[in-house]
Amino acid sequence: MLRVGVMVSGGGTNLQAILDSLDAGRITNVEIAVVISNNPGAYALERAKGHGIDAVCISPKEYPDREAFNEALVAKVDEYDLGLIVLAGFLVKIPQQMIDKYENRIINIHPSLIPSFCGVGFYGLKVHEAALARGVKITGATVHYVDGGMDTGPIILQKAVEVKDGDTPKVLQQRVMEEAEWVILPEAIDKIANS
Ligand code: GAR
Numbered sequence: 001m002l003r004v005g006v007m008v009s010g011g012g013t014n015l016q017a018i019l020d021s022l023d024a025g026r027i028t029n030v031e032i033a034v035v036i037s038n039n040p041g042a043y044a045l046e047r048a049k050g051h052g053i054d055a056v057c058i059s060p061k062e063y064p065d066r067e068a069f070n071e072a073l074v075a076k077v078d079e080y081d082l083g084l085i086v087l088a089g090f091l092v093k094i095p096q097q098m099i100d101k102y103e104n105r106i107i108n109i110h111p112s113l114i115p116s117f118c119g120v121g122f123y124g125l126k127v128h129e130a131a132l133a134r135g136v137k138i139t140g141a142t143v144h145y146v147d148g149g150m151d152t153g154p155i156i157l158q159k160a161v162e163v164k165d166g167d168t169p170k171v172l173q174q175r176v177m178e179e180a181e182w183v184i185l186p187e188a189i190d191k192i193a194n195s
Helices: 013-023 043-050 066-079 096-101 125-134 169-193
Strands: 002-008 030-037 054-057 084-087 106-110 138-145 155-162
Touching (some): 084 169, 125 169, 138 169, 155 169
Parallel strands (some): 002 030, 084 106
């Protein structure tokens, strides 16, 4: 059984897709040990609690500086003896010490087809705003391993999504989530757990 920790910052629809896939048996040999957020108001924490999963907040506001926050974050992750860490809309830079410690055991979902619309400053709705501004006709989502760079690690899965005339960033974001993110993130976790 792979012990998985999910790290979140917001609504947690990707976390929900993981939980639904577990319940439906589309992900096997996985136990979600903890959900960790940097944001005390993240609805994702409620989703975790509703599923009987430990829901923990480590907020940078509670620490004197970034270094202290990073140490607390890594210490909390270490408590759970995790085989895989899933960044599901976690919008904080992962401390280098955590990347070193959990090499090849951290994955991230990004709402574009990497290497397009990724890297510093590309997160959440901004990714879709940039895709629409550029006028691409196809976008999508990517699950990749996390290395020391920003969205630079090896790609695990990608899925393309059509951009339609009249799309707003929000409409496009929703389509990318429904058609790509909520499909490939659970798929990647199942693949890792059973390989
Ligand atoms: C998702 O669209 C995810 O791909 C994105 O944040 C959103 C979180 O939504 N992540 C990034 O942009 C990372 N660079 P959720 O909280 O509803 O899962």
